[in-house]
Amino acid sequence: MSDSASSAQTFRAIDVIRKKRDGGELSRFEIGALIAAYTQGSIPDYQVSAWLMAVVLRGMTRGETAALTDAMLRSGEVLDLSGIAAKKVDKHSTGGVGDKTSLVLAPLAAVAGVTVPMISGRGLGHTGGTLDKLEAIPGFHVNLPVPEFRRVLEVCGCAMIGQTAEIAPADRKLYALRDVTGTVESPYLICASIMSKKMAEGIDALVLDVKTGSGAFMKSEKDAAFLAELMVETGERMGKRTVALITDMDQPLGNMIGNALEVVEAVDVLRGGGPQDLRDLCLELAAWMLHLGGISKTVAEGKQESAKLLASGKALERFREMVELQGGDPGVIDDPKTLPQARHSQQVLSAKDGYIASLQCEQVGTACVILGGGRERKEDSVDPAVGIVLHRKVGDRVGVGEPIATIYYNSGSRVERAQQLLEESCGISDSPPSEKRLLIHRVIGN
Amino acid sequence: MSDSASSAQTFRAIDVIRKKRDGGELSRFEIGALIAAYTQGSIPDYQVSAWLMAVVLRGMTRGETAALTDAMLRSGEVLDLSGIAAKKVDKHSTGGVGDKTSLVLAPLAAVAGVTVPMISGRGLGHTGGTLDKLEAIPGFHVNLPVPEFRRVLEVCGCAMIGQTAEIAPADRKLYALRDVTGTVESPYLICASIMSKKMAEGIDALVLDVKTGSGAFMKSEKDAAFLAELMVETGERMGKRTVALITDMDQPLGNMIGNALEVVEAVDVLRGGGPQDLRDLCLELAAWMLHLGGISKTVAEGKQESAKLLASGKALERFREMVELQGGDPGVIDDPKTLPQARHSQQVLSAKDGYIASLQCEQVGTACVILGGGRERKEDSVDPAVGIVLHRKVGDRVGVGEPIATIYYNSGSRVERAQQLLEESCGISDSPPSEKRLLIHRVIGN
Numbered sequence: 001m002s003d004s005a006s007s008a009q010t011f012r013a014i015d016v017i018r019k020k021r022d023g024g025e026l027s028r029f030e031i032g033a034l035i036a037a038y039t040q041g042s043i044p045d046y047q048v049s050a051w052l053m054a055v056v057l058r059g060m061t062r063g064e065t066a067a068l069t070d071a072m073l074r075s076g077e078v079l080d081l082s083g084i085a086a087k088k089v090d091k092h093s094t095g096g097v098g099d100k101t102s103l104v105l106a107p108l109a110a111v112a113g114v115t116v117p118m119i120s121g122r123g124l125g126h127t128g129g130t131l132d133k134l135e136a137i138p139g140f141h142v143n144l145p146v147p148e149f150r151r152v153l154e155v156c157g158c159a160m161i162g163q164t165a166e167i168a169p170a171d172r173k174l175y176a177l178r179d180v181t182g183t184v185e186s187p188y189l190i191c192a193s194i195m196s197k198k199m200a201e202g203i204d205a206l207v208l209d210v211k212t213g214s215g216a217f218m219k220s221e222k223d224a225a226f227l228a229e230l231m232v233e234t235g236e237r238m239g240k241r242t243v244a245l246i247t248d249m250d251q252p253l254g255n256m257i258g259n260a261l262e263v264v265e266a267v268d269v270l271r272g273g274g275p276q277d278l279r280d281l282c283l284e285l286a287a288w289m290l291h292l293g294g295i296s297k298t299v300a301e302g303k304q305e306s307a308k309l310l311a312s313g314k315a316l317e318r319f320r321e322m323v324e325l326q327g328g329d330p331g332v333i334d335d336p337k338t339l340p341q342a343r344h345s346q347q348v349l350s351a352k353d354g355y356i357a358s359l360q361c362e363q364v365g366t367a368c369v370i371l372g373g374g375r376e377r378k379e380d381s382v383d384p385a386v387g388i389v390l391h392r393k394v395g396d397r398v399g400v401g402e403p404i405a406t407i408y409y410n411s412g413s414r415v416e417r418a419q420q421l422l423e424e425s426c427g428i429s430d431s432p433p434s435e436k437r438l439l440i441h442r443v444i445g446n
Numbered sequence: 447m448s449d450s451a452s453s454a455q456t457f458r459a460i461d462v463i464r465k466k467r468d469g470g471e472l473s474r475f476e477i478g479a480l481i482a483a484y485t486q487g488s489i490p491d492y493q494v495s496a497w498l499m500a501v502v503l504r505g506m507t508r509g510e511t512a513a514l515t516d517a518m519l520r521s522g523e524v525l526d527l528s529g530i531a532a533k534k535v536d537k538h539s540t541g542g543v544g545d546k547t548s549l550v551l552a553p554l555a556a557v558a559g560v561t562v563p564m565i566s567g568r569g570l571g572h573t574g575g576t577l578d579k580l581e582a583i584p585g586f587h588v589n590l591p592v593p594e595f596r597r598v599l600e601v602c603g604c605a606m607i608g609q610t611a612e613i614a615p616a617d618r619k620l621y622a623l624r625d626v627t628g629t630v631e632s633p634y635l636i637c638a639s640i641m642s643k644k645m646a647e648g649i650d651a652l653v654l655d656v657k658t659g660s661g662a663f664m665k666s667e668k669d670a671a672f673l674a675e676l677m678v679e680t681g682e683r684m685g686k687r688t689v690a691l692i693t694d695m696d697q698p699l700g701n702m703i704g705n706a707l708e709v710v711e712a713v714d715v716l717r718g719g720g721p722q723d724l725r726d727l728c729l730e731l732a733a734w735m736l737h738l739g740g741i742s743k744t745v746a747e748g749k750q751e752s753a754k755l756l757a758s759g760k761a762l763e764r765f766r767e768m769v770e771l772q773g774g775d776p777g778v779i780d781d782p783k784t785l786p787q788a789r790h791s792q793q794v795l796s797a798k799d800g801y802i803a804s805l806q807c808e809q810v811g812t813a814c815v816i817l818g819g820g821r822e823r824k825e826d827s828v829d830p831a832v833g834i835v836l837h838r839k840v841g842d843r844v845g846v847g848e849p850i851a852t853i854y855y856n857s858g859s860r861v862e863r864a865q866q867l868l869e870e871s872c873g874i875s876d877s878p879p880s881e882k883r884l885l886i887h888r889v890i891g892n
Contacts (some may be wrong), residue, residue, distance in 0.1 A: 016624060017627060021502060021628050044491070044495070046466070046495040047627055049492040050628060053467065053496040053499035054628075057467065057504070180492070180493060181463060181493055182496060398835060
């Protein structure tokens with residue numbers, strides 16, 4: 001609380017806090033100076049948390065959101081992938097349960113001719129994370145140094161790594177602060193966090209998958225649409241073609257939840273099979289990646305091309321190549337038994353006849369976390385083997401005593417609570433529920 | 447940002463932050479736990495600053511404000527003055543320019559039979575502080591230990607000291623944080639800060655002087671009235687008779703601004719003289735102190751009694767007694783020349799004929815600060831000798847070349863800027879301005 005707290009040339013943190021508190025629009029300079037000073041450690045957490053709360057409650061204009069994204073992006077390095085001739089396109093999801101699309105999309109878009117420099121996160125709360133899924137593959141390295149990341153990209157057109165220290169350090173510091181100060185829930189801050197990291201990947205275009213429903217961060221379609229529009233406009237303002245699909249996360253995506261299980265299901269899709277909903281979403285997202293990457297003239301053409309590459313096994317071969325290049329055991333593709341296996345399993349049986357009306361997605365995700373498949377706190381380690389396989393999805397018929405799901409577990413003390421949550425998550429009705437679209441809405445940049 | 451940041455039994459700071467962020471009403475337990483944890487240092491500044499910003503933007507209910515006041519009060523000691531039979535009544539002003547009423551009121555109410563345990567503050571920004579004025583008296587001690595404070599009270603019925611470490615430590619910590627996080631400007635937080643310290647004085651009743659106008663913290667009457675009502679309700683909820691007067695601070699109070707000069711003018715009033723506006727306000731405030739202290743049946747009676755005690759010289763004698771008991775030189779009462787004297791003086795002359803239409807109060811206060819008579823930062827020391835004497839007030843006629851004010855200064859490098867500010871502060875019009883009431887409004891508790 002010394003004076004140094006609010007110094008640095010003509011910029012004073014206290015003035016920026018007050019301006020936002022009073023509903024003013026901050027200039028690019030003010031936002032840039034605040035983020036630079038915080039990243040350097042020359043303004044304290046307590047000033048930034050007050051500012052963050054003012055942003056949560058006062059909001060930001062589109063210009064402020066882009067300026068914040070830009071300031072966070074420029075707090076670190078931007079990958080220079082200009083040496084790679086192909087268009088660089090990434091996909092980002094706001095997070096859900098059973099969402100293993102990244103594992104399918106990176107090799108699928110790469111084999112079509114797009115370069116996919118994918119930097120992903122870990123699971124937190126009830127949602128899974130791509131890095132945790134990849135690490136279920138024995139030997140797979142997600143922490144490649146940037147030159148090695150670039151080499152894998154050059155060789156096979158896709159690479160999947162974790163956040164590096166060089167990329168958007170402001171976001172890491174801000175996110176840690178937001179997490180403990182009740183300032184996570186702001187579309188402006190969420191947008192800047194996501195977009196600053198994605199723009200640092202040196203991409204030409206971005207496809208966003210904004211989830212909505214009981215398993216999503218944005219529970220309502222309205223909130224999801226707002227965030228989607230904000231991210232698309234921010235991406236376009238930063239000169240990148242950006243598209244957002246708003247997709248359903250009211251029940252888990254696909255049938256398998258849990259890290260090793262999700263690798264198995266992703267491989268099924270890459271082999272041309274897999275559950276319909278997962279396959280459909282992969283084709284939709286891949287089509288947009290191919291279209292924005294200049295490979296397909298239309299989205300419809302991109303979808304056809306993607307379906308062909310799944311059917312031919314070419315996408316799967318590219319996945320195999322990437323796994324090998326990143327140190328993983330490609331044997332898991334041919335024999336899922338070489339993935340970590342849970343020691344025990346137990347079925348969840350239906351207590352009555354009827355139709356599955358709902359599978360409360362956050363509860364299913366939390367059941368997987370309780371088994372050890374996710375983390376309640378950042379420091380927690382993850383058990384790759386555990387998880388849940390759903391035998392029924394929303395709309396399916398079920399008879400009394402028939403299995404709804406199978407739980408794969410290693411710790412007997414945890415299975416009971418997981419079972420209870422799964423039973424609670426599942427609503428059964430006498431008549432079939434109204435059908436829900438998987439793809440709810442598209443937001444397309446200019 | 448560790449987990450310890452949000453632990454402690456069933457109370458989690460993050461939950462309290464989120465609840466206030468979302469516009470919820472906090473319970474007495476939640477507010478109490480937050481303030482207790484912060485005072486003990488078991489939750490960090492960055493969580494409390496986020497919560498403070500949420501309070502600034504979401505507001506508080508009357509119940510929350512009283513709970514916050516109570517929690518801050520209970521962070522430290524409450525003086526036990528039950529050994530003194532007389533009613534204990536204090537007066538608090540929200541701060542202004544030339545406001546030396548406390549120096550008059552403490553001995554005046556004391557000689558009438560009320561006990562006045564007055565704990566005051568220092569000047570900050572453009573406003574003066576009672577402690578700085580008292581310290582202009584050679585030898586006067588404002589930092590009496592509590593037993594000595596009690597002894598002075600018992601002997602002469604009034605004593606005037608500075609904040610002690612034992613009283614409301616939560617307020618000291620919170621105020622320092624609010625000062626650097628843009629969270630000062632909230633009537634709820636201002637109310638809790640003022641009332642927690644006043645309630646800790648062990649008083650039976652409180653008279654509040656809420657200033658409004660260009661020299662006040664609350665520029666608008668509406669904001670002043672809101673704060674006044676909030677403080678009165680909070681005081682009454684805590685079982686103390688509380689009254690607020692909303693009074694004009696659109697021009698300085700009295701004619702003298704500066705620490706030693708204000709002692710001179712207070713002594714003038716105590717001697718039965720002094721400028722009309724200052725004398726009127728002292729009588730109004732004293733009347734309420736006497737009425738709430740059970741000395742006068744009505745406020746009108748209290749005013750008559752107070753006027754008598756000024757005319758008879760009894761109030762001045764009580765002031766002399768208090769000055770002596772607190773180590774000060776009572777000679778200053780008989781010979782103002784024994785107060786610190788500035789080496790130089792300079793007149794501010796009117797550039798035209800007309801009526802004084804305004805004396806922008808914040809500018810006049812700032813001129814005094816520039817001369818060295820106030821502090822821009824808490825660490826600054828104060829020059830007791832410097833200041834300004836106004837020869838004209840709003841509504842007075844002035845001819846071209848006639849003096850509006852005299853500046854008393856010690857540093858030639860500062861006088862020019864002070865002179866310029868005084869000239870700017872003074873608006874002269876051809877016709878007399880409409881008259882303004884000094885007492886704008888009263889808020890009386892149940």
